[in-house]
Amino acid sequence: xxxxxxxxxxxxxxxxxxxxxxxxxxxxxxxxxxxxxxxxxxxxxxxxxxxxxxxxxxxxxxxxxxxxxxxxxxxxxxxxxxxxxxxxxxxxxxxxxxxxxxxxxxxxxxxxxxxxxxxxxxxxxxxxxxxxxxxxxxxxxxxxxxxxxxxxxxxxxxxxxxxxxxxxxxxxxxxxxxxxxxxxxxxxxxxxxxxxxxxxxxxxxxxxxxxxxxxxxxxxxxxxxxxxxxxxxxxxxxxxxxxxxxxxxxxxxxxxxxxxxxxxxxxxxxxxxxxxxxxxxxxxxxxxxxxxxxxxxxxxxxxxxxxxxxxxxxxxxxxxxxxxxxxxxxxxxxxxxxxxxxxxxxxxxxxxxxxxxxxxxxxxxxxxxxxxxxxxxxxxxxxxxxxxxxxxxxxxxxxxxxxxxxxxxxxxxxxxxxxxxxxxxxxxxxxxxxxxxxxxxxxxxxxxxxxxxxxxxxx
Amino acid sequence: xxxxxxxxxxxxxxxxxxxxxxxxxxxxxxxxxxxxxxxxxxxxxxxxxxxxxxxxxxxxxxxxxxxxxxxxxxxxxxxxxxxxxxxxxxxxxxxxxxxxxxxxxxxxxxxxxxxxxxxxxxxxxxxxxxxxxxxxxxxxxxxxxxxxxxxxxxxxxxxxxxxxxxxxxxxxxxxxxxxxxxxxxxxxxxxxxxxxxxxxxxxxxxxxxxxxxxxxxxxxxxxxxxxxxxxxxxxxxxxxxxxxxxxxxxxxxxxxxxxxxxxxxxxxxxxxxxxxxxxxxxxxxxxxxxxxxxxxxxxxxxxxxxxxxxxxxxxxxxxxxxxxxxxxxxxxxxxxxxxxxxxxxxxxxxxxxxxxxxxxxxxxxxxxxxxxxxxxxxxxxxxxxxxxxxxxxxxxxxxxxxxxxxxxxxxxxxxxxxxxxxxxxxxxxxxxxxxxxxxxxxxxxxxxxxxxxxxxxxx
Numbered sequence: 001x002x003x004x005x006x007x008x009x010x011x012x013x014x015x016x017x018x019x020x021x022x023x024x025x026x027x028x029x030x031x032x033x034x035x036x037x038x039x040x041x042x043x044x045x046x047x048x049x050x051x052x053x054x055x056x057x058x059x060x061x062x063x064x065x066x067x068x069x070x071x072x073x074x075x076x077x078x079x080x081x082x083x084x085x086x087x088x089x090x091x092x093x094x095x096x097x098x099x100x101x102x103x104x105x106x107x108x109x110x111x112x113x114x115x116x117x118x119x120x121x122x123x124x125x126x127x128x129x130x131x132x133x134x135x136x137x138x139x140x141x142x143x144x145x146x147x148x149x150x151x152x153x154x155x156x157x158x159x160x161x162x163x164x165x166x167x168x169x170x171x172x173x174x175x176x177x178x179x180x181x182x183x184x185x186x187x188x189x190x191x192x193x194x195x196x197x198x199x200x201x202x203x204x205x206x207x208x209x210x211x212x213x214x215x216x217x218x219x220x221x222x223x224x225x226x227x228x229x230x231x232x233x234x235x236x237x238x239x240x241x242x243x244x245x246x247x248x249x250x251x252x253x254x255x256x257x258x259x260x261x262x263x264x265x266x267x268x269x270x271x272x273x274x275x276x277x278x279x280x281x282x283x284x285x286x287x288x289x290x291x292x293x294x295x296x297x298x299x300x301x302x303x304x305x306x307x308x309x310x311x312x313x314x315x316x317x318x319x320x321x322x323x324x325x326x327x328x329x330x331x332x333x334x335x336x337x338x339x340x341x342x343x344x345x346x347x348x349x350x351x352x353x354x355x356x357x358x359x360x361x362x363x364x365x366x367x368x369x370x371x372x373x374x375x376x377x378x379x380x381x382x383x384x385x386x387x388x389x390x391x392x393x394x395x396x397x398x399x400x401x402x403x404x405x406x407x408x409x410x411x412x413x414x415x416x417x418x419x420x421x422x423x424x425x426x427x428x429x430x431x432x433x434x435x436x437x438x439x440x441x442x443x444x445x446x447x448x449x450x451x452x453x454x455x456x457x458x459x
Numbered sequence: 460x461x462x463x464x465x466x467x468x469x470x471x472x473x474x475x476x477x478x479x480x481x482x483x484x485x486x487x488x489x490x491x492x493x494x495x496x497x498x499x500x501x502x503x504x505x506x507x508x509x510x511x512x513x514x515x516x517x518x519x520x521x522x523x524x525x526x527x528x529x530x531x532x533x534x535x536x537x538x539x540x541x542x543x544x545x546x547x548x549x550x551x552x553x554x555x556x557x558x559x560x561x562x563x564x565x566x567x568x569x570x571x572x573x574x575x576x577x578x579x580x581x582x583x584x585x586x587x588x589x590x591x592x593x594x595x596x597x598x599x600x601x602x603x604x605x606x607x608x609x610x611x612x613x614x615x616x617x618x619x620x621x622x623x624x625x626x627x628x629x630x631x632x633x634x635x636x637x638x639x640x641x642x643x644x645x646x647x648x649x650x651x652x653x654x655x656x657x658x659x660x661x662x663x664x665x666x667x668x669x670x671x672x673x674x675x676x677x678x679x680x681x682x683x684x685x686x687x688x689x690x691x692x693x694x695x696x697x698x699x700x701x702x703x704x705x706x707x708x709x710x711x712x713x714x715x716x717x718x719x720x721x722x723x724x725x726x727x728x729x730x731x732x733x734x735x736x737x738x739x740x741x742x743x744x745x746x747x748x749x750x751x752x753x754x755x756x757x758x759x760x761x762x763x764x765x766x767x768x769x770x771x772x773x774x775x776x777x778x779x780x781x782x783x784x785x786x787x788x789x790x791x792x793x794x795x796x797x798x799x800x801x802x803x804x805x806x807x808x809x810x811x812x813x814x815x816x817x818x819x820x821x822x823x824x825x826x827x828x829x830x831x832x833x834x835x836x837x838x839x840x841x842x843x844x845x846x847x848x849x850x851x852x853x854x855x856x857x858x859x860x861x862x863x864x865x866x867x868x869x870x871x872x873x874x875x876x877x878x879x880x881x882x883x884x885x886x887x888x889x890x891x892x893x894x895x896x897x898x899x900x901x902x903x904x905x906x907x908x909x910x911x912x913x914x915x916x917x918x
Contacts, residue, residue, distance in 0.1 A: 100801065100803065101698075102694050102698075102801075102802060102803035103801040103802055103803050104697065104698065105801075125698065126698075144643055145641075145642075145643040145647070146643070147641055151641060155618075156641050158641070158647065158650070159614075159618060168893070172889050173889075174887070174888065174889045174890040174893060175887075175888065175890065176887075176890055178866060178867055178868045178886070179800075179801040179866035179867065180799040180800055180801055180831075180832055180833070180862075180866070180867040180868045180871065181799070181801075181802070181831045181832055181833075182604075182606055182610060182615050182617070182799060182831050182833065182868075182871055182872065183604075183799060183868035183870065183871060184603055184604040184605070184654055184797075184868075184870045184871065184872050184873060184874040184875070185868050185869050185870045185874075185875060185879070185882075185883065185886050185887070186654070186875055186883060186886075186887065186891070186894050186912055186913075187651060187654065187655055187659075187894045187897060187912075188604070188617065188647075188650045188651065188653065188654055189887075189890055189893060189894070191617070191647045191650030191651070192646060192647065192650070192651055192897075194647065195643055195645070195646065195647055196646055200646075211700075212697070212698050212699060212700040214700060215699075215700065235561050238563065238671070239560075239561075239563065239584065239585075239671050240671060240674075241670075241671040241673060241674065241736075241737065241738070242738075243702075277700075278700065279700075279701075279744060279748075281740065281741075281744050282740075282741050282744065285738060285740050285741065289738075338643075340639040340640070340641060340642060341639055342559065342561075342562040342564075342638040342639055342640075343561060343562055343640070344559065344561035344562050372639075372640045372641050373639055373640055374639070374640075374641065403639075407637060407638035407639070408637055408638065408639040409637045409639045409641075409642035409643075409644050410644050411642065411643045411644045412639065412641055412642060412643060413641065413643050414643060415643040415644075416643070416644060416645055420644070423644075424644065424645060427637075427644050427645075428633075428634075428635075428644070428645065428648075429633065429634065430631050430632075430633045431633040431634060431635055431648055432645070434627070434633060434648060434901065435645050435646045435648070437900045437901060438646060438651075438897060438900055438901075440900065441896045441897055441899065441900035442893065442896065442897075453645055453646075454645075
């Protein structure tokens, strides 16, 4: 019973779709973030659910870890094989299997990216709204419970996934959920696997909730003197029932970064970026009412983008903000924090965080999804400077503690991965042990993405 | 180790808040539906989470079943103690603990009813929208993943519950979720307990998502010749992105029932009942566009209710439709079915069901939540006629099989309870065993609502 035996068994049926080449291992040992490389022993490219089940069964019999891989865009090292074993790359399982337009759902394979899905949906009048910025794979997005700029209106992957096909640790293949829009038929297994980061099973198929492409869209940027006015405007807008499709915050440092990187031409102040979806009349009304509310809370320098190319430029600028921040310090890597707090505590959380960063030697622009209370500090560190990394980790630790003190969570959308297991006890107390008990029930030999999410020594 | 020992232990600290009186046992052995009475050995009325934890610990030590009880409005006998033991009645844990208006959530105890919560919220400009008809307790609604008329707009208890406090089978008390609007911090324990029907833990506190009371509301009834036109109108309305707050279907038999019971005065045809929430301008636009779409699909006899008293009468009529159907046959009891199918299959599912009922000797008016694809047949049976009950069960079984054949679920919102364990294998396959494995992990001695939801012999 060993990893080499497992690899021999796998190559017997995967042929050259199992690789041990240095290049492939290195490519699947990388992370987008600050984690050191951690190459697996092999990479497998299955093409069917049956092959995935066979891989998992064989690896379980040999005690060989199995780690899923989507597009490699995780910021928390989710897909790094910290105990070696096989990375299962879903690149060849990237098909749209069904589009059920009347039911507004699609059945897809996990390796499909969200942009590829939306390209296929273009002619249907439907779209998949969840947008974490990166062109992530949908299996990866489900596994980390991803969200992004549109969660304030359309929800996160928690709401976006209606059902799954999952390969369990013992090779059984189950289906969760159904094509009906709701169900009370037993435990919500779909919700259990969404956000489980590949530790309970490998997702091989997803049924995703779609939405109608909005008839009209209107977007704007608007400057604020600081966080308090911006948050007050957002709270009042939400309470008034004005349905924002996106509402994003950039601090002054982020605005400087996007001005330099994307030539955004914004005044050097904090900004809200907002978007409305609906009928032409509804969007016009919503925009007008938001303008009034924002004005009462100090919003100024409105710039509306009703033309699609302007909106595209706006959200392209927002999506590249992470790279814009990285470019503030050439050669740097980023530790990206991800706390989420009750919106009533958001201004306080951002202000305290900004002060903490200002008192440190690091740069750390702040931006986030203000409608959800979720924000990120992009802490820039020199790649080989252990002191800077330690400083960034201390800042991140204080942010997480701040989030918990304010009733929030250590991660709004990036997940636990390698970076946040140390904070799980503080957030969940005995609930973390319950997660360990669930893991033991479904993966008693701890072969699925071991070393992640549950308490250490759980397996 | 025995139930009597457990009861002695409980009465030592609950005093007269533990009852073995015949009246109390009978009242907690009843169901709203067709199930025979099943009185427990005792009823407990705890006042604090600590008392609930003490009850569960003591019962676990004595192998005594523990079954939660809210308002007793379940239609599937969820709270019936089929293996005896203690029913924990949450009537004394019915407080609103916090209203966080800026964060749009409330923290409540499980015995609070949805109407009592909305009464307390009235002055805040917020409301809790989920509306199963009955004035159910919020703990019960969470445990059955309830929904009702507003799910098409506001979601079900899956979306409505942000976090829980739960007493586990071994007496540990955990908190799930947070006051933040989203999180990626590990397994979604909140979703695991929502819909678990008290088999994994007892809910002692809930954090609920609130919404702004709409500025304007407009409701209408509209007649259709049959299901096909009505469903086509609803699909087109949803795809166009017109946000319906409620969209309900009544078949001709139900219309006859509500005409007789609530003096509704509707033409004897199938009807849609619809409601819009929003700004005055948005509601007017939505109503006008829905009117056009409905007209194209054969909708007629529109009657709009913009005045609050008219709307109240309309939804009161809808909420009493169950009793109106019961009154069609004085003295009858009902077996209420609850399938939910993809909306593209809804007309077919309703038409086939109506034909099946018409070919049987039973009356079975049909009504439902057409925006979700969820509908009910209220099958009327003489209380002591085993033949009629068998006929009703056979109809219900065929409905469930029809739902599964069409990609749907055996229960949209009522839950599994006593009536549907026999259908769980057909819906979930090996997934049902996974539910059993989760149950064993969290309740290894099977004391929490035993005999429900998971495969028999699981404990």
